Amino acid sequence: MYEVTIIKSFSAAHMLAAIGGKCEELHGHNFSVEVTVAAPDLNPSGILIDFRDVKKWLQEILDHLDHKHLNELAFFNKTNPSSENIAHYIYREMKLKAGRTEVKVSRVKVWESENAAVTYIGD
Secondary structure, eight states: OEEEEEEEEEEEEEOOSSSOSGGGSOEEEEEEEEEEEEESSOOTTSOSSOHHHHHHHHHHHHHTTTTEEGGGSGGGSSSOOOHHHHHHHHHHHHHHHHTTSSOEEEEEEEEEETTEEEEEEOO
16 A cells, blocks of 8 residues: 655634633644545556645645634534544545545544644545
8 A cells, every 4th residue: 555645734723612621712723734645556657646636635625724713614613623623624625635536535634733633544
């Protein structure tokens, strides 16, 4: 199995419901996102996928999150905008974009700080 991982970042604010403490108040993070796509075989050019394609897909998704109050976005209207749910959202959106190719999105890792991250692993 071959894997390609792209890392990009975005900044956003959120409020987490029903967890107690300061995180229930409006606060922000400089998130880093790692997206990994995978496939068992390389294409005829000897690559899994052009890095530029995966970077473009991820940037398009992050443009909808960057410098936003996540609680106000439609996806998070009834979903707590936790790092776990952000990773799931990005996975879902990346899966739609990758669906036109031979690669599958295998995981999305969201770092909310330099020492705290969550990973969503696809099906």
